[in-house]
Amino acid sequence: MDVPGQGPQSEAPWKKMSEEQLEKQYSPSRWVVRRGAEGALKTYSEMGKEATKRARDTRRTLLNVPYGDGEGEKLDIYFPEAGSEALPLLVFLHGGYWQSGSKDESAFMVGPLTAQGVAVVIVAYDIAPKGSLDRMVDQVTRSVAFLQQRYPRNEGIYLCGHSAGAHLAAMMLLVNWTERGVTCNLKGFFLLSGIYDLEPLVHTSQNAPLLLTPEDAQRISPQRLLEAAPRQPADPACRVLVIVGQHDSPEFLRQSREFYQTLCRGGWRASFEELQDVDHFEIVWKLTQKDYVLNQIILKTIFQDGL
Numbered sequence: 001m002d003v004p005g006q007g008p009q010s011e012a013p014w015k016k017m018s019e020e021q022l023e024k025q026y027s028p029s030r031w032v033v034r035r036g037a038e039g040a041l042k043t044y045s046e047m048g049k050e051a052t053k054r055a056r057d058t059r060r061t062l063l064n065v066p067y068g069d070g071e072g073e074k075l076d077i078y079f080p081e082a083g084s085e086a087l088p089l090l091v092f093l094h095g096g097y098w099q100s101g102s103k104d105e106s107a108f109m110v111g112p113l114t115a116q117g118v119a120v121v122i123v124a125y126d127i128a129p130k131g132s133l134d135r136m137v138d139q140v141t142r143s144v145a146f147l148q149q150r151y152p153r154n155e156g157i158y159l160c161g162h163s164a165g166a167h168l169a170a171m172m173l174l175v176n177w178t179e180r181g182v183t184c185n186l187k188g189f190f191l192l193s194g195i196y197d198l199e200p201l202v203h204t205s206q207n208a209p210l211l212l213t214p215e216d217a218q219r220i221s222p223q224r225l226l227e228a229a230p231r232q233p234a235d236p237a238c239r240v241l242v243i244v245g246q247h248d249s250p251e252f253l254r255q256s257r258e259f260y261q262t263l264c265r266g267g268w269r270a271s272f273e274e275l276q277d278v279d280h281f282e283i284v285w286k287l288t289q290k291d292y293v294l295n296q297i298i299l300k301t302i303f304q305d306g307l
């Protein structure tokens, strides 16, 4: 069993790293164990495009649904065969360090999940340099509120984010939905290979289009925000699964472990899982395969919870 730790380390290990070390820790493609860095990124993008094409060719869809007035504020919905609005919704937020990726190459999990009765939503948000991190957080908040309002009979909204997308999903743990005028039926979070403390990134090349200061980074880091002001989940039954790949970098592994520990201390129904033999990219693209352990974890969480 996972035992929550005794608190954040007083001195974050990244602060002792050289610039090169930090750059490497926060370059996920440099830790892949198959294909090499470029090959892994290429495969990831190709798999995403292929899965999206297949999903659009084979599923009932609503594409480019506006969730706001901004040009980039669109989402795609992929439905299971049985036509009902009383469905669980899995909302996916793609990664790419808030500066690459799009909804049009991110429909990885649509086949396996819609086959089991889950509607899958892929959300677009304005990546940098067009969008700031604050804007992206606001856009994701509005997309979730929009889905709740459009599908009030939903059987649960589950947020799934990868890497930078897991950061955006984790920020939703902090939203005051009442202030936003909705009661969201948020039942679970699947946070895949995420980043929860943005401060180390300020000192890497990834920050060039993001332009984050250390103060910005603290203000939008769920790790910091939950440590500083623990808050109770609105729904104590809501699950938060913090999941990381065995071949993610040591810093990514540390970030996931510490975020999980912080969630436990805050009273969240959290769990931690290190998936064996997958890297930062395989953890997501393998969602195209119905027998992949992560699909089983997702489906089990959606369908066996609350029993």
Ligand SMILES: N[C@@H](CC(=O)c1ccccc1NC=O)C(=O)O
Binding pocket: 026, 027, 028, 029, 030, 044, 095, 096, 097, 098, 101, 162, 163, 164, 165
């Ligand atoms: N240039 C980055 C790319 C990257 O981090 C990434 C690419 C696709 C999906 C997620 C990613 N990471 C975090 O959002 C790398 O070194 O791997």
